[in-house]
Amino acid sequence: MHDVGLRRSKHRESAVGEVEAWIEVKVAGARILTSEELARYAARSPVCGWRIPITLRIGRRFLDLIILPEFPRMAPRVALVEVGMDPNATPHVEEDGVLCLLDDMSSVADDDPLRVTQHVLESAQSLLERFSGGDVDAEFRREYLTYWARDSSKGAAPVFSLLRAAEGTRGIVAWAGRNIVLVAENEEDADHWLRHRFRDLDEKLVFVAGALFWMNQELVPSEFPRSRQQVLALSDGDRVGRRSLMEAAKACPSELFIVLGCNSGDAVCFTSVSLRRPPHLGHGFRPGERWRKFFAFGSAPARRHVLRIDGPWIHGRGKDERHSRLAKTSVIIIGCGSVGAPTAIALANAGVGSLTLIDPQVLESANVGRHPLGVADVGSYKSKALRNRLLSKLPHMTDVVEHHEGWQEIFSKNPRLFESADLVLSATGVWAEEGALNEWHVGSGRKIPVLYGWTEAHAVAGHAVVIKGSGGCLRCGTNSVGVRRFRVSDWPDGLERLKAEPGCGGLFQPYGPVELMSTIGLVAEMALDALLDDGQSKSSFHRVWSAREARIREFGGSWTSDWRKTVGDNERGSQTRELEWEARSTCRECQ
Ligand SMILES: [Zn+2]
Structure with missing residues (x-):
């Protein structure tokens, strides 16, 4: 058992006393939970609890009220006991029967423990009343990703997704290696991301075909595909989906990745299932039969969590149109020192798509205390180390180019580079450099902004x-x-x-x-x-x-x-x- 000393509030005893007095006087038929009964909630380190009768339309039932070590800073938990409802068929019920009423992080009034307790019990009652009336699916759909994650296959790695948050069933590509699975709209997107993410990839990458099924709404747990036939059935009545799946299955060397997409709340959400190629699929069957065999034999599908790593999601959760404007912009940064380097990182974090980093100097140990790069990069060109840092942090960036020369050398080789940028930022603090930059800027008609x-x-x-x-x-x-x-x-x-x-x-x-x-x-x-x-x-x-x-x-x-x-x-x-x-x-x- 871990030490819960720090979680304990000095106000807990009096708060528990207040709740206890109320239960004794006002809640007929309640009793204290035994330590055996509390053991069911051991993972939450319960302090004490009561079994409380409630009256629903379907009759009298019981709830467990459980006091946690953090009480009264954290609300008591309420668990479903003998309510006659299957926890796996009732939304908002965790595996130990505890109802999800308040987010664990939501703050509660710590000076009125009794009111908080009464509120929690009332919420539990109204939740159960709703579900005993049969309105269960809407709740399941609202919490789709939570149930999918709970139900995901143990040990199945999450899938990283570069997919556009766009509706529609379509063929996609997948790549597995380096302990990740990546799905993308096409090979070009996936290759671009992987070579940014893993700087040492120099081999030709082999991608496999996959499929994205667009669904009209979220699945409820009873609809989660648990067999290969159920995966195939997702494409029933969907010609594009069936064809993508067929092509992918025919070409599948080892594992087939299928992404399920739908609108959920105000965002697009993705989940994934994968199917291993059946061991004895062989070449003996006619191609037309082989893909059917793919879905008839073999291990159960692995249900996986999908992590969106596309630019719009990373920079703005897909909600701010300014991101798509910034993603198309290109900024030249002259001087990757204590002002230029962190500014470059800030602009990349904000969603600027392309950066050109110019600095002829190597990082000295004396720079490290005021520079985002560290001792591991001492002796490397600042521009180069910063480029590597940015690309592994944000591999979806369109490009980060570095030049470890002065800006004038770069300019003499490629003057158009400067004219085609959306912004030039100079942070060298060196007049010889900045005076020359200003001379070029004025001479070229000041068509793009230059920031110092x-x-x-x-x-x-x-x-x-x-x-x-x-x-x-x-x-x-x-x-x-x-x-x-x-x-x-x-x-x-x-x-x-x-x-x-x-x-x-x-x-x-x-x-x-x-x-x-x-x-x-x-x-x-x-x-x-x-x-x-x-x-x-x-x-x-x-x-x-x-x-x-x-x-x-x-x-x-x-x-x-x-x-x-x-x-x-x-x-x-x-x-x-x-x-x-x-x-x-x-x-x-x-x-
Ligand atoms: Zn002037």
Whole structure:
């Protein structure tokens, strides 16, 4: 038995006492459960319980009320006893007879244990009343995946699905290996995903045909296919389904995967059954007979759980149309350091489909404390290690390309790469690179947005500037050595180490990596705004984040008069502002 000490509430005894007093006085015919009776619920570590009579339309029956160690933070459980209903034919009943009334995680009022107990008993009574009236199937369908999972064959691995959440019976492909089963609409999708997921796959992959049956509604447990004939019967009256199944069975080398799809609630849901090829199928039969034999002989079907791993599901549970827009976008990230790399990950998580990562540097151990890559990647090119990280995390991404060279070398080889992107993001903090990028951007007519992200000394402030078709260019807001005209922090000579150690000198303090997250959030959000063009200004603009002034003073700095003018005298808390990035009439780049 595991120790339940931490689950025990100090209020439990008085709460149990309150319930006990109520039962003694108000519930005629109730009695305390014996330890033998409680043993039925041993997996829940019950503390105590009562057997309680209830009156249903079909007559007087009994329920067990069970107090768990977490009571009163967790509601008591109610189990079905001698109710004359088969637990396997009654929805919302777990294997030990306990009714699923409240989600285990749902919070209950811990200061009124009696009311919670009464509510649980009333819910149990009304649930049983409904089912004794025969309205069982609707409940089973509502909880289809739960019952399917409970009923799934022990030891059968789940099936990973790249299938589109689209209606309709159709042929699909399956791949089994590396301890997974993958199903997809076609070989190309499956191959693309597998080579991203398993970087060392270099052999030609062999796919097998499978079938997807679209059903009008969820199955209830009594309809779950338990024999090969029942699997075949799923395609009765469905010519496309029968033909897909026939083709797949004829070509099946070892195991046939069938996916069952339907609409459930407001989402598409998939389950799967698989059939092993019968051992003696042989070649002696005519092909027309062979597929019938496939469904007549052999082991029972394995019922499997399906895990959707397609992009729309992973990024938005298939519910946000912005995902399909982001999935088509392509972003170039110049500089995969402490701002660029986490921003790349944030954009990939948000659903951006294609990334080009550019950084000529290898990861040093000194970078690790403020970089998403770790010691295992020290000595590898940042761009390459980040690419591998992203593709194994999100193998459905359209593409992640890496170049471990400077952006100008890449540009000279393939200038069209930059023109065809939806956004270029520069996070190098190196003026030689960014000044050149701005020169190209202005010269090419500023057709796509370019976003620059950087931090100030000690990471006490962060900036994101997006340069668009109108408004200032990057040079409009910088002096001739790239120093930004608008700054948050002022430093006496010698305290601003940023100049001596470009891009990272500000981070050697414990809050550095933490405060950096605000800048990363600022840059990533601005990138998404630019890609989705959500009510954003058509002109260049600037977002600034600043730590509390006290943090800046800690390092001997102070707020600039520009920033003080922007935020006023409110020195408490960190702050974010959005500002114009204005064109400067004397700019040597754009005027
Ligand atoms: Zn300019």
